[in-house]
Amino acid sequence: MKLNALLDVAAVAHEAEDEVTVLVDLEAPAAPVDATRAPASLQIVLDRSGSMAGPPLAGAKAALVALIRRLEPTDNFGLVTFDDSAQVVVAAGPLTDKERAVRAVESVEAGGSTDLSAGYLRGLRELRRVASAGGTVLVVSDGHVNAGLRDADEFATVTAKAYADGVVTSTLGYGRGYDETLLAAIARAGNGNHVFADNPDAAGAAIAGEVDGLLNKVVQAASLIVTVEDPVALAHLYNDLPTRQISANQLMVELGDFFGAEGRRVLMKFRVPGMAALGPARIATLELAYVELPGLIEHVVSLPVSVNVVPGDEAAGRVPHPTVRSEALFQEAQESKRRASEAFERGDVGAGEALFDEARDRLREALPIAPAGLDRDIRAELDTVDAMGGMVHDLGTAYVAKLSRESHHQMNRKRGRAPRPGD
Structure with missing residues (x-):
């Protein structure tokens, strides 16, 4: 994988407290053309409560x-449904008899209430x-869950534990009645995707997209360890990603899986105290760890992050790098969108x-300084926010809440992601 870092300012003032924003670019290798794909393992947990009728x-x-038609006989597939209890419809295992699995799927009928935790735990x-x-x-x-585990934080603890054991959890919110806070929290902690589908066609496309990523995965369990130099501090991680404090000066950011040629962007801000010595100074080290597929080869890539300590009069005239500054404004707009x-x-x-309106203000501030390429992202995001704003009174707050949450997921948690094959 490629790992690069770009700073908004390369110099900080001598003996003066400062802040440095760092944009981390990550890119996975392309999927090998002639390699045999490792068997995939996909477990579906499907709501069959009465509202799904x-x-x-x-x-x-x-x-x-x-989905079943696209998988190979060597791939593991399972289907658990749930209403007020969980039912194993297709026992997880290799798809050696696809027609039998298809018949089992087609036999599913709507049932009673919604106990998502029963289905999820059985699926696990x-x-x-x-x-x-x-x-x-x-x-x-x-x-909305009306039986079993209902608290978003408690559910997120379960999916985080599953991710620690190598299980990614994604969620598809179907229609306008689901609990977007719960499903988004499940996907975040499980390092998967959260998608909103308003109708059967959109649901089919979303499920197909999830399978595209699964079948073209080249990297799994990627994480970024940020080690700060004392007394520097990591002040803010813009991306809403699962994190774990390893030690007083080390934070692990969970990135999850990457498909072939996928790119991501991670943005973070460091608080730099007054430096006594002039010249180059390291403020942090980035360490990217991941497992390359299909050979299950472990890799670790390190990258130091340094600044130049200069006299105050030299630092006074600095101009923040337009790419990093416009990305920071873009991500501030994402936070406004999530709160909306x-x-x-x-x-x-x-x-x-x-x-x-706050999100639009941040994007409009970013547009004049954004370099080519990023300006297209910002214009497209302005169009997205305008479109969602226009839907509030026509389609209702429930619809816009779900649309905005999904959009935040893509532009913040999966920022920079290249199109999946087939997108």
Whole structure:
């Protein structure tokens, strides 16, 4: 994998407290053309509660049948459904009899209430039974949980533990009635994707996209260890990624899996105290660790981050690097967008619209300084925020809350991601 870092300012003032923002660019290798793909392991956890009756469940089943057709007989696949309890519809294992699996999927019918935790925990057991190296769980749900585990933080603890054991958890929110806070928290802690699908066609496309990434995965379990030099401090991580404090001066940022040629951007701010000595000074070291597929080869790449300590009059005239500064403003807009989603979810239209205005202000500030390429991202994001703002009164706050949450996920947690094959 490629690892590069760009600083907003390369110089800091002598004996003066300062801040340095660092943009980290990551890029996975292209998928090898002639290599044999390692078997994938995918466990579906499908909501079959009463609200899924009719087109929603029919659309989900059609998407799962198409998924089964695409997998190889050596791939592990399993389907657990849930309403007020969990049911194993397709026992996890190699797809040696696809037609039998298809018939089992087509037999699923709508049931009662929504106990997502029962389905998820049963799905985890199924996946772990056949995939010692981990795999992916995709949760598909259209409703609010009304039985079993309901607290988002408690559920996130479960999915974080699963990720520590090698299981990625993604979520697909189906329709306009699901709990976006819960499903987004599950995906964040499980280092997977969170997608909103408003109708059966969108759900089918979302499930197909998730499988595209799974089948073209070239890197798994990537993490970025940030080691700061005393007394420098990591002041802020802009991306809403799972983190773990390793020691007083070390933080691990979980990046998850990468598909072929995928790129990501991670943005962080360091607080730099007054430096007594002039000249070059290291403020941090970035260490990228990952497992390369299909050979399960472990890699570690290190990159020092240094600044130049100069007299105050030299530092006074510095201009922040436009790429890093515009990316910081872009990510501040994402935070406003996430908070807008929360406001719309609780029905506070005024607060949500004000936060959309705040996001627009950040993006408009970034546009004049953005370099070629990034300016297109910013214009597209302005169009997205404007479009969502126009939907509030026509389509309702519940719809916009979900759309905004999904958009935040893509532009913040998966920032820089290249299109998946087939996108």
